[in-house]
Amino acid sequence: MSATTTTGAPRREAPRVRSAEAGRRGRRRKVLGYLPMVLLALFFLFPLVFMFVSSLKPDAQILGDIDSPQAFLPVGDISTDNYVGVFERVPVARFLLNSVLVTVLIVGLGVIVNSMAGFALSRLEWRGRKVLLTVIIATLIVPFETIAIPMVYWVSKLPTIVIEDGLPMYDFGWLNSYHVQIVPFIANAFSIFLFTQYFSTIPKSFDEAARIDGAGWFTIYRKIIVPLSGPAFATVAILTFLPAWNQYLWPLMVVQQEELRPVMVGMQYFFQVNPAWGEVMAYTSLITLPVLVMFLAFQRAFVSSIASSGVKG
Amino acid sequence: MTVPTQQVETHGLPLREARAGARRRRAARGAREGNRSAYWMVAPATVLLVLFLVVPVLLAFGLSFTNARLISPNPPRFVGLDNFVRAFTSDPTFVRSLVNTFVFAAVVVPLQAGLGLVMAILVNQKLKGVTWFRVIFFVPVVTSIVVISILWDFMYQGDGLINSMIDTITFGASQGTDWLGNPDTALGAIIVLSIWQAVGFHMIIWLSGLQTIPEELYEAARMDGANAWQQFKDVTWPGLRSTMVFILVTITIAALGLFVQIDVMTQGGPRDSTTTLVYHAVRKGYREQETGYGAAISLIFFVIVLVVALIQRFLTREKD
Numbered sequence: 001m002s003a004t005t006t007t008g009a010p011r012r013e014a015p016r017v018r019s020a021e022a023g024r025r026g027r028r029r030k031v032l033g034y035l036p037m038v039l040l041a042l043f044f045l046f047p048l049v050f051m052f053v054s055s056l057k058p059d060a061q062i063l064g065d066i067d068s069p070q071a072f073l074p075v076g077d078i079s080t081d082n083y084v085g086v087f088e089r090v091p092v093a094r095f096l097l098n099s100v101l102v103t104v105l106i107v108g109l110g111v112i113v114n115s116m117a118g119f120a121l122s123r124l125e126w127r128g129r130k131v132l133l134t135v136i137i138a139t140l141i142v143p144f145e146t147i148a149i150p151m152v153y154w155v156s157k158l159p160t161i162v163i164e165d166g167l168p169m170y171d172f173g174w175l176n177s178y179h180v181q182i183v184p185f186i187a188n189a190f191s192i193f194l195f196t197q198y199f200s201t202i203p204k205s206f207d208e209a210a211r212i213d214g215a216g217w218f219t220i221y222r223k224i225i226v227p228l229s230g231p232a233f234a235t236v237a238i239l240t241f242l243p244a245w246n247q248y249l250w251p252l253m254v255v256q257q258e259e260l261r262p263v264m265v266g267m268q269y270f271f272q273v274n275p276a277w278g279e280v281m282a283y284t285s286l287i288t289l290p291v292l293v294m295f296l297a298f299q300r301a302f303v304s305s306i307a308s309s310g311v312k313g
Numbered sequence: 314m315t316v317p318t319q320q321v322e323t324h325g326l327p328l329r330e331a332r333a334g335a336r337r338r339r340a341a342r343g344a345r346e347g348n349r350s351a352y353w354m355v356a357p358a359t360v361l362l363v364l365f366l367v368v369p370v371l372l373a374f375g376l377s378f379t380n381a382r383l384i385s386p387n388p389p390r391f392v393g394l395d396n397f398v399r400a401f402t403s404d405p406t407f408v409r410s411l412v413n414t415f416v417f418a419a420v421v422v423p424l425q426a427g428l429g430l431v432m433a434i435l436v437n438q439k440l441k442g443v444t445w446f447r448v449i450f451f452v453p454v455v456t457s458i459v460v461i462s463i464l465w466d467f468m469y470q471g472d473g474l475i476n477s478m479i480d481t482i483t484f485g486a487s488q489g490t491d492w493l494g495n496p497d498t499a500l501g502a503i504i505v506l507s508i509w510q511a512v513g514f515h516m517i518i519w520l521s522g523l524q525t526i527p528e529e530l531y532e533a534a535r536m537d538g539a540n541a542w543q544q545f546k547d548v549t550w551p552g553l554r555s556t557m558v559f560i561l562v563t564i565t566i567a568a569l570g571l572f573v574q575i576d577v578m579t580q581g582g583p584r585d586s587t588t589t590l591v592y593h594a595v596r597k598g599y600r601e602q603e604t605g606y607g608a609a610i611s612l613i614f615f616v617i618v619l620v621v622a623l624i625q626r627f628l629t630r631e632k633d
Contacts, residue, residue: 117358126351146615147369149598149607187361217350246457264459284460307521
């Protein structure tokens with residue numbers, strides 16, 4: 001079953017005469033090892049292959065190909081017409097821009113704010129440290145869905161500055177803005193927790209040496225701790241990037257203005273009785289590809305980040 | 314940093330004491346400065362967490378006892394337990410949402426955890442190219458659930474890809490249905506795609522659990538003549554206990570929060586067969602602007618999540 005059934009001490013001690021038979025058994029075991037994985041791979045890939053392939057076909061052909069293996073093959077009347085159509089009919093460039101902006105700011109500001117907090121919580125001695133750390137860890141249990149509704153109410157009351165007739169004025173309500181999509185997600189208890197964990201593995205003697213040289217705590221953070229913590233930053237960036245790009249519930253509720261909407265909510269353009277499926281598939285392919293490319297490029301980092309999120313328990 | 318002063322004090326020599334005093338003063342100054350720097354460094358995150366986590370949690374509690382509306386000229390009025398009474402006695406859709414949410418979780422949790430474990434064991438084999446299978450199984454996890462929902466919505470249609478594949482596999486013996494349009498199959502159809510999307514995540518968690526089990530334990534088991542099943546039962550499974558608790562809890566909490574698939578694919582229908590707690594909270598609290606009632610439903614959801622988390626604490630404590 002597991003890794004352990006392959007080569008091991010007992011096999012090496014087996015008599016030589018049986019090695020040919022053992023080889024055949026090994027081959028059979030190998031096939032048995034691959035077969036379920038290949039079947040599962042087909043199961044996980046077929047919808048996405050269908051999506052990408054269909055995005056290149058006219059609607060009539062998508063429906064016509066459904067009853068044959070051609071549904072998964074880029075054959076027939078292949079073109080990028082659906083993509084052109086999406087760009088013509090839907091402000092997809094704007095949606096993509098909005099999502100990139102929101103995601104970059106959440107991830108960028110997030111790693112700064114959360115790593116600074118993690119630094120103070122792991123390497124500095126100060127009154128209230130333990131209490132704050134306990135409270136932050138306790139908040140990990142609160143799912144976003146619990147606070148989403150009250151938070152809409154709350155942000156609709158928050159003060160904001162608007163420019164009216166060239167003068168900055170006070171107004172109330174954060175709805176329909178970029179900052180309502182960004183600011184609530186910068187600080188993240190789990191990111192703080194991960195940074196705190198990681199920073200506390202770096203020897204304290206580094207700080208003391210720097211202190212003797214007269215370095216301030218912020219310098220120590222920036223010049224010593226940050227450069228030593230690449231893996232922690234990568235993990236936090238990846239773990240905050242995915243939900244930021246995939247945000248749906250929150251922008252659905254707080255952003256009605258079309259030109260401020262991110263890609264996932266922009267898809268509502270197609271929520272109608274008889275959508276043009278070719279264009280839908282082109283749109284979904286378009287917003288999935290950037291993430292897939294990033295994932296394939298950094299798959300090792302992605303997978304180990306996810307694995308490290310399992311330590312939370 | 315007070316550590317050095319303590320070390321010096323234990324020596325107790327007069328000359329050293331004087332130096333120690335100076336050091337102590339410097340250390341105290343350092344500590345004060347440490348205090349100040351620390352407050353500056355935690356301030357941004359703390360302020361943001363208070364504004365966008367603590368306050369909303371308190372509001373969830375506060376608003377659920379009021380008749381607050383999202384847009385209303387009147388200030389919220391305290392209504393006691395009215396919202397909760399209404400949910401359980403005069404809102405059949407809420408009760409249906411609660412039942413659906415539990416059914417969904419009860420099916421998804423064991424299936425997803427089990428399939429994830431099988432996949433983890435498969436990709437933990439020492440075979441060439443096994444990393445690629447890990448990557449493939451993980452692809453749906455990085456794909457947006459919104460994209461996946463609309464894609465499966467298309468595939469589930471009466472004349473869609475799923476029915477055509479069922480037709481091919483069974484040589485036409487089985488007649489498909491309009492999976493999402495049929496109240497008997499809609500929730501099941503959503504269960505399948507939800508597991509399809511998320512199981513790769515739990516495969517990775519199981520895998521990292523598997524890899525913490527020392528190889529020597531397996532070698533010892535083999536010395537004693539244990540077969541593959543016995544090795545799994547006596548070495549692998551006990552070694553995965555804390556991983557299992559973590560996985561069961563994360564799947565349960567995620568399953569209880571089911572929302573996007575419903576919002577994109579069925580809007581709770583047909584005939585409330587797929588409405589869920591979070592979907593109902595959003596429908597009432599946001600779309601129908603009854604913030605107070607929506608907050609009450611969110612709070613009920615939170616209490617259920619808390620209970621699950623407490624069970625986790627209980628299970629992991631028992632081990633120690």
